[in-house]
Every structure is written in C-alpha cells, then in structure tokens.
Amino acid sequence: MTTPVLRTLTALRAATRSWHMSGETIGVVPTMGALHDGHLSLVAAAKAACDRVIVTIFVNPKQFNQSSDLDNYPRTEAEDARKLERFAVDALYVPEVDQIYPEGFATNVSVGGMTDVLCGAHRPGHFDGVATVVAKLFTQTAADKAFFGEKDFQQLMVVRRMARDLDIPVDVIGCPTIREEDGLAMSSRNLLLSDRARTKAPRLAMEMEAVVRELGQGAAFQALQSRAIAGLEAAGFTGVDYFELRSCADLRLLERPAEPARLFAAAWLAGVRLIDNIDVPVFSG
Ligand code: PAF
DSSP states (O other): OOOOEEOSHHHHHHHHHHHHHTTOOEEEEEEOSOOOHHHHHHHHHHHHHOSEEEEEEOOOGGGOSSHHHHHHSOOOHHHHHHHHGGGTOSEEEOOOHHHHSOTTOOOOOOOOSTTSSTHHHHSTTHHHHHHHHHHHHHHHHTOSEEEEEGGGHHHHHHHHHHHHHTTOOOEEEEEOOOBOTTSOBOOGGGGGSOHHHHHHTTHHHHHHHHHHHHHTTTOOHHHHHHHHHHHHHHTTOOEEEEEEEEETTTOOBOSSOSSSEEEEEEEEETTEEEEEEEEEOOOOO
16 A cells, blocks of 8 residues: 655644544654655554654654755655555655744754763764754644664653653653664664675674673673773774663663663774664573
8 A cells, every 4th residue: 555645734733633533543654754664563552552654754854963864864755655556555654854844943852861871972962853853743643652772772662751851742762773684673774785885784783792791691791892992993903982881761871780671882894883772681690
C-alpha cells in the first residue's frame, strides 16, 4: 500500500482529529529518515500496539551542532516511503522546516542534569534540539504512544523526562537496538562509512561486549576501559569521545555494575561518529 504523505500541520491535524474522534489510539515513530531495520522494528512495535501509526521524517536542524553534519545527513525519502509500504502505516509526516519552526519561533525545551554527560557533553545544544523537536512532534501528532530505539539511550531518557515534565500525555516506549550480523548497531550514519571503515566499525560493539563479559566476572571497570580505548585506537578509530559505565537510573558513573547499568560509547571512525550502548547485568559478587 502506498503510504499517504502529509507535509503540513493542517493535514496532519485533520487526520489525527478524525482518528481520535473514532476512539482510535495513535502511535508515532519520530525519525530523521534514512530508514533502516532498526527504525522498521519501531514501526512494527507501533503497529502492534496502536490503531493508527504515523512515521515522521524531519531532519531537525536544531539538533546538529555542526553544519557539515546537517548537510551530510542522508536524505532518502522516496526509498523510505517504499520501505514503509509493507507496514501499511497511516501517515508519513514529512514537514518542511516552517511547519515545525514557524517564523519567529523562540522556544527552547531544555532538560537539565542528564544532558550534561555523554553525548550532551560532546554535542553542545544537541539535546535541547532533540527535546524541542520531539515536544513539537508529540503535540502536533497528539500521539498516545511514541516509539524510540534504545540505541540512543540517553535520548530516550531525555524524551521521557521531557514528556513527564511537560505533562504531555504520551507513553514513551523504548525498543531494543537492532544490529547488523557483525554486531554493528544499525544507524543512519552507517551509510556514511566507506567500505573500508565499515569493516572496522563492528570493533566498537566487540570491545564493549568484551568489557561486559569481564565486568560479569567481577573485574573493575577502569582497567577494562583503558584496554578497550587502546583496542579501538589500534583498530583505526581516531578518537573516543567516551567509553563509560553508568547507572541506568540517573546516568551516574559507576566503577562496578552493582545496580542496573549500561556501558556507553561514542567513537570516531573515518570522520563518522558512531555511538552504542549495551546493558550490563548486575554483578553483586
Ligand atoms: O533519533 C532521531 O532520529 C532523532 O533524534 C529524533 C528523535 C527523530 C528527533 O529529531
């Protein structure tokens, strides 16, 4: 089925109003396009949980802190629409910039605390851009449920906090990271990797898994961290923004996973910034 494409807020509101009036629940999957199987797993989760599903594609200028990154971001709308056909979603919302940020737009949504670390510390303003656009997409779509990948775990936490703090009545649902066969977490940015860089990219997840295994045997994190960073550099990564063990509850740094924890990493490979995070089983030995 060809997916109906809506480009204006007026058209979107007309659709969502009639769905809500018929008592139907609405799910939204916010994306920046360049859809891969990770996104499609979110669409499948939304289809299973909601009567109506909207996928949004908006390459949000406010969340890019480098204009070259915004310019290089892959844009593949026609192919994205084709990939969605088999899911029979109810709308693909692809707004122009003025539908999200109309002339004179002056509001910034900023979530405190948890945005000071990890990607927040390395990409100034990034999470304000995310929180602002997602707040807009939540209110524009009036969705009952919203689906986000755990691949961007900090983003998921920020979005949850924002929706709670602003009393936006949406249930924010996190879905597991989908990986390529060689372990690389799926990401639209993987399209930017050269063939050569692509062969090296799985090293990030490999180093992370090795660290998680040793944490499970009682090793302290610090030595594992240095070894993993050295391993990444030896494999051709040109910089590691962070490789950290943090609490799932509040992103506090941890030395041992004595509480629910995740290992977070961001590293540069051939000019592309890859991020990943994995669950670390609690070890109380
Ligand atoms: O994860 C993304 O693709 C983006 O950050 C999001 C949530 C669509 C907001 O622009």
